[in-house]
Amino acid sequence: MSEDTPPAEDRTTPVTLELLTLLAAGVADLALDQLRQSADRAQEVLRRSDLRELLTDGVVELRKRGELATRRTGAGAENHLETMARRAAERVAAEGHPRA
Numbered sequence: 001m002s003e004d005t006p007p008a009e010d011r012t013t014p015v016t017l018e019l020l021t022l023l024a025a026g027v028a029d030l031a032l033d034q035l036r037q038s039a040d041r042a043q044e045v046l047r048r049s050d051l052r053e054l055l056t057d058g059v060v061e062l063r064k065r066g067e068l069a070t071r072r073t074g075a076g077a078e079n080h081l082e083t084m085a086r087r088a089a090e091r092v093a094a095e096g097h098p099r100a
Helices: 008-046 051-073 080-095
Strands: none
Touching (some): 008 051
């Protein structure tokens, strides 16, 4: 190793810091670019004359997706509280107690 060459630790640290700085700047630039594009798209949507119909269609579509998702998971089959109430009523009826 010559006198002009810094130790290995000194050579990697500035490069690593420089690389991290450049990566952070790149990520920030990408995020800002995506934000600008999203803002431009939002402005285009707000300028539409059929915005009310577009929102209505979106709500209908989301509702349909929600129905499909609950059917797929079985969550929409029956309400848990209704099931518990029915079981309690059946238990009371089986015990012969008059209903309140």
